[in-house]
Amino acid sequence: MSEQTPPALSAEDEARLAAAKKRVGRSAVIGAIFLMATSAIGPGFITQTATFTAKMGSAFAFAILLSVIIDICVQLNIWRMITSSGKRAGELANSAIPFSGHVIAVLVIIGGLAFNIGNIAGGGLGLNALLGVDPKIGGLITGALAIIIFLIKKAGPVMDVVLIILGVGMIVMTVIVAIVSGPPIGDALRQTVLPDKIDFATITTIVGGTVGGYITYSGAHRYLASGHTGPEHAGPVMRAAANGVFVTGIMRYVLFLAILGVVASGVTLDLSSQAANPAGQAFGAVLGDTGLRIFGAIFWAAALSSVIGAAYTSATFLSTFHKRFLGGWSLQWATVAFIVVSWIIYLLIGTAPAAILVFVGGFNGLILPIGLTVFMYIGWFRRDLLGARKYPLWLLIAGTLVTLLTWYMGAVSIGPIFAFLGVGA
Template identity: 80%
Template sequence: MTDASQAATAEQTPGEKAKSFAKRRRGPIIGAIFLMATSAIGPGFITQTATFTATMGAAFAFAILVSVLIDFAVQMNVWRMVVVSGKRAGDLANQAVPYAGHLLAVLIVIGGLAFNVGNIAGGGLGLNALLGIDPKIGGLITGLLAIGIFLFKKAGPIVDAVVLILGIGMIALTVIVAIMAAPPIGEALRQTILPDEIDFATITTIVGGTVGGYITYAGAHRYLDSGNVGPENVKSVHRASVNGILVTGIMRYVLFLAILGVVASGVTLDLSSQAANPAGQAFGAVLGEAGLRIFGAIFWAAAISSVIGAAYTSATFLSTFSKRIFSGWGLQLATVAFIAVSLVVYLLMGTAPAAILVFVGGFNGLILPIGLAIFMYIGWFRAKDVLGGYRYPKWLLVLGTLATLLSLYMGVTSIGPIFAFLGIGA
């Protein structure tokens, strides 16, 4: 802080100082919420919601409810521990259990790679809906552009602004479709609580797609970077995590209602062809050709921003192995390599892009409970020394432990069905 700014601060009244402090904190809080929400509302989330609504109908509402509850338990614990300790997830895990941070980093990198293959597939689907080109070519264009945007720093703010505008457009478009499609809201509300069908593989996939892999830590690390750390920031981080979950939960349910209205009207969505884009078909059924093209542009923007975000956040976990190598240019090269490998894997796969997008959510749902178990161990047994003597609330640990056990059970029972999305197993 300069001498002039210090003098100006000293001249402020107590009320003005409080307002200035609140303003400085508001930016990181909003940034953390936005990062969490945009990470969770990507092409995978959109395609998973459309696919499962098409196959399960109103019963999918129960899966959404359970996923939101698990998200709540996961994010509340992870955000709090990271902020109270002032350490990134990998470093915190290593302090509690030797090499646990390395294990967590490996899981995040593997899960992030799976996510990014799906994000590139989503870019291919988006350009297919927008321009009618082959999804493979669309994926190639998306991957190469993502590398270019990441390396060209001046493009970052422009991309952020475009993604923000298109993100707002996606929300508005979804609300319009939900209203015009006239979904059976009463039936949806009933099955939110009393479903006709419960599918653990579906719940695991949705949970993995919205809070699995790097998404669990993205918002918490953004908050950590603001410098607002320590027990004194618990209330604000609690509020930020709850608001982030509410934003994603509401958006998830509105999209579900939009797709449900289309399915309930008798429209059959293609889920199996190479160019299948169930969400795009639903939007096109309500808004026509123009709606499909607009959806394609928004879907593509969500995909390319997710490619960059997932690659960069996942690559930062490599610093757990070597902070000297994976920083500065080393981190940039790792991120570019991450995107390049994801692109090559996608181009070599013969699976339909929509199926890839569904699978990567399920895969990250399978590895989610391993990372959660590390954090629950910290909360129950290492809170006093690892969290600096912070008295961790037992009710939050109970919720987190229940979510971990439920995620583990669902994951074990869902391995076959999840890999079946790629045509592997039963």
């Protein structure tokens, strides 16, 4: 029996199909921007910002500036290389250096798991401040909502919408608190470029919490779903990556100003207790009980969006080991399993949430340079994998300098990062 040729689509149907594909692609692009942005401003970053602002004051602004500079150098390179090749990070790395993708995948999955334990802990802290529920019950609720999102048939578009709403909501609420707290903006601007002191352990931790681990690859992996891959799309990809860094940069600095206003007013945040919640204390000092509720809403939104980002991105690295995880239900179920495992570990370890949130940032900052080294090798010596013989020299130089800087910061920060938690390095 001869195969039947499918009927040709009418011009109207073709136009409708093209419009649908365009909407899906646009949703994936916007989702990629907010996936990277909301992942980078999770509960770990909020806790780290409150902790280090209380310790360093206005000088912490320099660490934020440096994290943004590192962020843009990292993200522009990673987004461009991944989308130009049309491959996820692990597969692209393996194409250049055999088994290097497997190493990166294992590190990212371990780091993503550590991050997600902290994110679920953050969800518990957020709902505790917002509604007064037990932190572990709050963590369960946060994980359950993330699971529901990934069990929906068209999880990708739903995830994009949720991340946009959460991201915009966090920025608006934080701006309100920053205005009310009245920070010393002049001193903050001066120390952004001329800090009174520089602490590399602090910078490594904040870089790890906003750029390191799975965050490095989250937006680029989501962008692949837009279908706009190949070197011919390099321009839009670079703009999307820059927009993502711009969104995170705004949130980082505004949050810093909100906490700085509290610290500069003479309020002392409790950092001595492992169970302390410095960010919550700061928001409470500004607006009382209302401030604590606003903090809870921001913290919970940051936690939920980061649970989604960590689980999704870590699950995408499973395709390095088996092609079945390239998409579809296999990827969705792997993401759900990742969230469940994170939640179970969080319940079992019994570590104070704030301690987890500071530690995971430092941990991811230590594994960041490994992946960057592989990608800089690709940029310098394996451009054939990127579908083009040319690659911006300025971008490679900037990426290489950042890679060397992250190696240095990681080397000098191992002891202080563990000492912060009272752990022998």
